[in-house]
Amino acid sequence: MAGRRQYPFNLIEPKWQHHWQAEQTFRAFNPGETIPPQHPFAARHRGTRPEALPKFYILDMFPYPSGAGLHVGHPEGYTATDILARYKRACGLHVLHPMGWDAFGLPAEQYAIKTGQHPRKTTEQNITTFKRQIRSLGFSYDWSREVDTTAPEYFKWTQWIFLKLYNSWFNPASNRAEPIDTLPYPAELNSTESGPAAAALESRRRAYRDSRRLAYVTEAPVWWCEQLGTVLANEEVVEGKSEVGDFPVVRKPMRQWMLRITAYAERLLRDLDTIDWSDSLKEMQRNWLGRSEGAEVDFPLAEADTLAPEERRLRVFTTRPDTLFGATYMVLAPEHRLVERLTTPAQRAAVEAYKAQVAKKSDLERTELAKEKTGVFTGAHAINPVTGSRIPIWIADYVLISYGTGAIMAVPGHDTRDFEFATKFNLPIVQVVEPPEGQEWRGFVADGTAVNSANAELSLNGLPTPEAKRRITEWLEAKGLGKKTINYKLRDWLFSRQRYWGEPFPLIWKTGSDGQPYHEALPESALPLLPPALDDYKPTPEGQPPLARAKDWVNLPDGSRRETNTMPQWAGSCWYYLRYLDPQNRAAFCSPEAERYWMGTRSAAAAGSPRATPGVDLYVGGTEHAVLHLLYARFWHKVLYDLGHVSTPEPFYKLVNQGLILGEDGQKMSKSRGNVINPDDILFEYGADAFRLYEMFMGPLEMTKPWSTKGVEGVYRFLGRVWRVFVEEASETEFEQSCTAAPDRAAEFFEKIKLSGSIRAMQPSPVQLKALHACIKKVTEDLDGLRFNTAISALMVFINEAMTWEAKPVEVLRPFLILLQPFAPHLAEELWARLHQAFPPSLAPLAYAPWPACNPEWLIETTVEIPVQVNGKLRDVIIVPAGAPAAELEAAAKASEKVQPFIQGKTIRKVIVLPGKLVNLVVG
């Protein structure tokens, strides 16, 4: 343990946290607001309208307030953003730096099921703990903008945005969302009818509309966990078991709400090129979107007498249309709708047995365990459209119903999976691609040259793969047999959960004149739609969602019924960054003025600031949200953009992932390993400034790195040295007493601690100015590049030197405190205040003190050390006047005693001289 305290952080930190809170130091001001003249912001920007200032929006991924409290991983990102927020304020930018709670979620609900305690209660307790912990770290959040996704004033707008999705369709012609009223009906739905026919038409029109909405209903399989009595999201199912409790889960079809994110696949992919995210993160999103270019090809069915003429074909998607001549069989997913009708009587039993077997398999068994291919022949055949051959149609579970058309043409010669399958079932394998010299053609899947690919009308032979693809696609299109197609792996977003602790859908169900149920949106005036009070949070015995228990809530007087599903946890986090802009607004999710100022580009242009960018200027968070949250939020933002509610097509223009913090043993922190570090313990022992500083000093922000409590002591000692540079050695006794005395007396001794007598209002020496300006330069550059660890080392270098000065000029120490402030704000404020007391006149409050500029004049050296190399090996370091010309350097290098033995008797073939840098003598 640390033994005696290095400095009285236990008195300093609460003092300044209270001060910032009372003064609202870090409030940001919306357009049209008046900045109170006594607010510290006014000291820097007196008389300026907030909207005239260049903005900087810096955002953290808000936490889920779990019962376990804050984890050391949270403050890593939060400290990084806080440092930048404080730095940007010092640079004169108007900073928006908010925090909130993503508080809907399963743990609170599970706890409610077990104890009967309302999730609201658990959530409030957890938020209180999280807020206390986050506040104790001294972050400069504007707490007046705090949001909580479970507050009705918040989720009112989550429901409102859902209604926007519900009331929109995606117009492929304009490639954007438009209000559902603009959806044209097809000709057959446009006729005017009367009487009973009108009612029938109306319900067909409704069905048509409903099938085009961005939010739509469909029957989809979900994970059902009998033991937990609830449905789980994919992320909550690990290897066929529930993540909570490790109970088995089964697939069960249920009526589900979906969001049409697939309509945005192309824009989600394309716009990645416009944003500044790490390559790995963008790549993860690209993989998730999974774009592939290829062709859809129709294969005529050989025996199809029972089918309508337009159905006598089988459509497949392929990325390798150039291999069409090599398609020797076809495979349907077992769930494909044509399986039933294609199967011959002789094969029916086998097909039914196979389908039953597949239905029992979990997804896991269908993928990982399925090393061995399985499948059965349907008895049916298709015709290869280019060769005219009759080829068999099989079903096999290696073909997925959810991708492409759920059917493939199999080219066993040049596809690994088809090759395995054909080998096992003795299907013909033919070569249609020639690999580059000497390689085996069987199973060759890369690009090569087309062979054996010709019929009476078309020959691909001799064409390289890309060219062959183009040629055959054109031919298929001309013949009406196929067309160029782009496919995405991305699936529509399953948006409903059978839960209690989530946003209820603002929808009701009615029964149509045809007896069919249909859904209708609630009016905006009905928002927020609150969930009902319940005393049991389990689903109903019939497997209905918990909300169905509240009969009075579900059944409305007019006979209609409420939707009983709730939204997933992701809903609230899809737009929270917009609510921060105007969190108290009761009339809108955010005023257009606030949105334009904080997210748009106009204010930046008006202020002429080259630094201001559109959208969130910097978003910091963990990689665990690489695809889900970050994809969903981009999708919602684009819909809001299309509908005119936000000004930019992307929400987060720059994003940085903080790296994982491992335990001291280099393993992932986990309760079971017993290597979890509790931030509260570190704060108690070393204080918030040391904790913040250590998390930034560990290594580069984005890197995974192990925790070291010894390392905390190191930066803690540094802060102690800073303290001792500023305070009188003779204050030792007071300090000692302030540590040991009862709390009420401690402050008394604390106040008696005197500023060091070595601090003077004096002219700084060139050496002192050089130390300061080198520090300014390094810290500034490193903050701009998010290199916090090396910035801190520069601060250490400065203090190590300043400690040795007998007399310390105030003019040098004050700028140092401005540099220190973002990293260790409490200590910096305390020393700034003490300095201010001893050396008036008054200056701006530290939080808004202008960032010091580096004056390069003070960094100029009179002499420089120049390394001298012979054949690239270091032989000497010579000291020469700065700015010495090349000839002088060369002569000095050759004259060096240490260099002499290496060049004597040898010819100097070449001399490389970089003035001010280096001399390299090349000898032969």
Place this chain on the structure above:
RNA sequence: GCCGGUGUGGCGAAAUGGCAGACGCACAGGACUUAAAAUCCUGGGGCCUUAAACAGCCGUGUGGGUUCGAGUCCCACCACCGGCACCA
């Protein structure tokens, strides 16, 4: 299997193609102290010489290459971490 990232002292790490190891931890020696803690000062990659030092040689995962000069750029490989995984 595919994609992305990372390999540097005992440890965390630092180095616009130009003095490898800044800064910090741990360690060792010294000062202060009755003593300890705290603090301050000094030392330090390896090998080989040496009383000690100087000098010398080797050294950034491995093997090649480009260059006057490579931790840094190029090619091939190895290990670890993360993501995706029958996506036709």
